[in-house]
Amino acid sequence: MSRINIYHLYPTHLNLYGDRGNMLALCRRAEWRSIDVNIIPVNPGDDIAFSRCDLLFMGGGQDSDQKMVAEDLKGRSRDMLKAVEENMVIFAVCGSYQLLGRYYITAQGEKIEGLDIMDLYTEKGKGRLIGNAAINCSLWEPPRTLVGFENHGGRTYLGPNLQALGTVLHGHGNNGTDKTEGAVYKNVIGTYLHGSLLPKNPLLTDYLLQKALAYRNQDSSFQELDDSLEEKAHQAALKLAGLQRK
Amino acid sequence: MEVENNQQQNENAGFTGGRPPGLRLLGAIWIGKILIFLTRKLGRGGTTLPGRAALSIAPDLSFMLAGRLKRGTIMITGTNGKTTTASLINDILDKAGLKCIHNQSGSNMAWGIASTLIENCSWKGRMDGDIAVMEVDEGAFPDVTTSLQPRGIVVTNIFRDQLDRFGEIDSIQALIKKGLDAAPVGSFQIINADDPSLASLTKSKKTKRWTYGLELDLPPDDFQNTGRDVKACPNCSHKLEYVKIYFAHIGHFHCPSCSYKRPEPDVRLTGRRVTGEGINQIEVKLPDQTLELEVPLLGIYNLYNVLAAITCARAFYISTPIISEALKNAVPSFGRMERFQKDSKEMIMALIKNPVGANEILRTILNQPGKITLVVAINDRIADGTDVSWLWDVDFEQLAAVKNRFSSVIATGLRAWDMAVRFKYAGFEPGQVQVEENFEKAVELALRQTGPESKLFILPTYTAMLDIRRYLNKMGLGNPYWEEY
Numbered sequence: 001m002s003r004i005n006i007y008h009l010y011p012t013h014l015n016l017y018g019d020r021g022n023m024l025a026l027c028r029r030a031e032w033r034s035i036d037v038n039i040i041p042v043n044p045g046d047d048i049a050f051s052r053c054d055l056l057f058m059g060g061g062q063d064s065d066q067k068m069v070a071e072d073l074k075g076r077s078r079d080m081l082k083a084v085e086e087n088m089v090i091f092a093v094c095g096s097y098q099l100l101g102r103y104y105i106t107a108q109g110e111k112i113e114g115l116d117i118m119d120l121y122t123e124k125g126k127g128r129l130i131g132n133a134a135i136n137c138s139l140w141e142p143p144r145t146l147v148g149f150e151n152h153g154g155r156t157y158l159g160p161n162l163q164a165l166g167t168v169l170h171g172h173g174n175n176g177t178d179k180t181e182g183a184v185y186k187n188v189i190g191t192y193l194h195g196s197l198l199p200k201n202p203l204l205t206d207y208l209l210q211k212a213l214a215y216r217n218q219d220s221s222f223q224e225l226d227d228s229l230e231e232k233a234h235q236a237a238l239k240l241a242g243l244q245r246k
Numbered sequence: 247m248e249v250e251n252n253q254q255q256n257e258n259a260g261f262t263g264g265r266p267p268g269l270r271l272l273g274a275i276w277i278g279k280i281l282i283f284l285t286r287k288l289g290r291g292g293t294t295l296p297g298r299a300a301l302s303i304a305p306d307l308s309f310m311l312a313g314r315l316k317r318g319t320i321m322i323t324g325t326n327g328k329t330t331t332a333s334l335i336n337d338i339l340d341k342a343g344l345k346c347i348h349n350q351s352g353s354n355m356a357w358g359i360a361s362t363l364i365e366n367c368s369w370k371g372r373m374d375g376d377i378a379v380m381e382v383d384e385g386a387f388p389d390v391t392t393s394l395q396p397r398g399i400v401v402t403n404i405f406r407d408q409l410d411r412f413g414e415i416d417s418i419q420a421l422i423k424k425g426l427d428a429a430p431v432g433s434f435q436i437i438n439a440d441d442p443s444l445a446s447l448t449k450s451k452k453t454k455r456w457t458y459g460l461e462l463d464l465p466p467d468d469f470q471n472t473g474r475d476v477k478a479c480p481n482c483s484h485k486l487e488y489v490k491i492y493f494a495h496i497g498h499f500h501c502p503s504c505s506y507k508r509p510e511p512d513v514r515l516t517g518r519r520v521t522g523e524g525i526n527q528i529e530v531k532l533p534d535q536t537l538e539l540e541v542p543l544l545g546i547y548n549l550y551n552v553l554a555a556i557t558c559a560r561a562f563y564i565s566t567p568i569i570s571e572a573l574k575n576a577v578p579s580f581g582r583m584e585r586f587q588k589d590s591k592e593m594i595m596a597l598i599k600n601p602v603g604a605n606e607i608l609r610t611i612l613n614q615p616g617k618i619t620l621v622v623a624i625n626d627r628i629a630d631g632t633d634v635s636w637l638w639d640v641d642f643e644q645l646a647a648v649k650n651r652f653s654s655v656i657a658t659g660l661r662a663w664d665m666a667v668r669f670k671y672a673g674f675e676p677g678q679v680q681v682e683e684n685f686e687k688a689v690e691l692a693l694r695q696t697g698p699e700s701k702l703f704i705l706p707t708y709t710a711m712l713d714i715r716r717y718l719n720k721m722g723l724g725n726p727y728w729e730e731y
Contacts, residue, residue, distance in 0.1 A: 020639055149633045230667055
């Protein structure tokens with residue numbers, strides 16, 4: 001039987017916008033395919049055995065929590081970067097997406113050093129970018145839509161060689177100006193979208209699971225599931241954003 | 247009047263009673279009254295528009311009108327329990343012979359409060375009441391405190407709620423602090439001692455503070471995996487420790503690093519027994535005496551609402567027999583475990599709006615005997631919160647764990663499909679979950695599927711509740727909400 005070890009970073013501190021939904025989607029969709037899922041919660045100060053971790057999930061947090069998290073992660077950044085280069089999967093939402101970059105400036109103007117795993121940085125902006133969002137996601141060819149909700153004060157800018165997760169069809173995206181949303185580097189995906197994101201976008205959930213299986217050379221061919229409910233929710237969200245699937 | 251009159255201090259703070267209203271104020275009152283009449287004619291509650299128009303003419307209208315109330319204003323704010331607590335305080339003061347002006351939930355922003363004041367004054371601006379009991383939205387709390395200059399404030403709790411509106415929980419706490427600081431010298435504050443984010447709020451002025459809290463041993467259950475919104479000590483950021491947790495971050499906390507701990511409450515709930523009819527028999531210890539009370543409201547969260555109301559009543563020196571009598575006859579506020587009877591079928595509607603509140607509702611539902619038909623109605627309008635992520639923090643897994651108790655599970659509302667997916671991932675069988683986006687059809691469907699042995703529970707978000715309630719009114723069930731006060 002295949003097996004995936006999911007390390008859940010700081011579940012008590014990074015859990016702001018229904019991140020429980022993302023974890024639930026990963027677990028259920030693996031279970032439904034009889035893939036054994038092992039969840040390892042990581043609290044500040046705990047060891048992360050990167051040699052065992054297949055998928056690292058990082059949720060969103062309040063500014064005050066995030067500072068603590070940044071502090072705690074600093075000592076691990078070398079091991080983390082090494083695992084990333086070897087294709088370990090990371091899925092990071094909102095606050096922890098910002099942490100993957102070079103730095104971010106909090107709403108109070110404080111500069112917090114990031115993990116420097118992705119070539120991006122986050123500035124503070126005027127007002128928060130809030131609302132339903134939909135993007136055209138280039139993880140697939142042809143691109144497929146992802147739907148979610150965004151709520152962030154920071155404006156994130158990608159370096160010239162960093163690929164965005166998608167282009168904005170509706171909403172604000174990384175910074176409200178350049179139409180990019182999220183970022184992808186190797187098997188690391190960062191995004192501002194929650195809602196929760198994964199339950200309504202089963203394609204992305206399966207993508208993460210498959211990459212995690214492939215990372216450990218496990219069979220990543222998947223049995224299809226009946227996703228009619230998820231698909232309806234996806235379509236309803238597209239409709240809310242004034243869009244129909246292309 | 248049964249109020250003991252031994253404390254008249256500040257009774258007249260801000261009292262503008264004798265002065266005739268200026269022309270601008272009069273004009274604003276008239277416009278407001280006409281608009282209230284017109285919006286009612288259109289079959290709507292008429293709660294915000296009249297106040298909004300009146301305030302644009304006379305921005306100080308609420309200050310002027312509230313200042314005419316002989317016994318001032320009590321404000322109730324906090325994430326959960328505002329409506330029930332306000333309604334209980336209203337019941338007690340009413341029993342004590344005071345004429346109360348009371349806003350209903352939904353008109354708890356500055357405009358709605360102005361509408362309520364206009365509705366309860368004469369065309370000449372004379373207030374038709376002794377005291378106002380106002381539920382106030384946390385976001386509107388600082389400004390409304392400034393304009394109403396209340397005699398007392400009750401803060402129930404702080405949980406994550408409508409993050410799309412409030413940003414983070416820290417900013418809700420900042421709003422509460424700002425509002426408390428805007429209250430007049432000599433006013434009183436009533437605060438939940440079991441909420442670490444409230445007990446740490448310092449007083450910056452000469453105000454009197456009373457606290458209340460639970461001192462019960464409850465059997466542990468599984469409704470706690472949503473996580474606590476307040477984890478760290480507000481003073482030193484060290485992780486808080488608990489001797490008892492009643493739900494979420496509400497309980498007997500202390501910080502192992504600094505001296506911060508749950509304050510010794512002035513009013514304590516020390517005993518509780520639930521009768522077969524769902525009546526809470528409780529023992530409450532006041533500083534000077536012990537009360538035995540009966541309250542027909544379900545749920546642990548309602549124990550806090552009852553305590554807050556008792557503490558507030560004592561701040562007004564209301565005698566304990568009157569408090570007991572009022573609480574014994576308490577009925578659920580509108581949409582809060584509100585009961586309807588359709589033919590022989592029992593329907594119970596309970597508002598859900600955030601994870602902690604919703605979990606407490608689910609816990610209460612599962613404590614009911616018999617089979618359950620469940621309708622969850624999720625809208626994402628501004629008053630509901632436009633972000634439905636919170637559904638994933640609600641412990642629907644606890645329902646799915648006993649899925650055989652559900653004759654059917656129906657998702658409805660603007661985000662019906664999101665809710666259906668939530669049910670599926672909670673562990674319900676996909677075939678067990680029905681989706682009917684139209685809420686009228688959803689309620690009809692649910693009624694058809696509710697057998698004689700089962701109860702129908704409807705859990706709507708705020709605007710979905712208004713829609714469903716209006717529909718039930720059309721069927722002749724319940725009263726339109728603007729006729730209830």
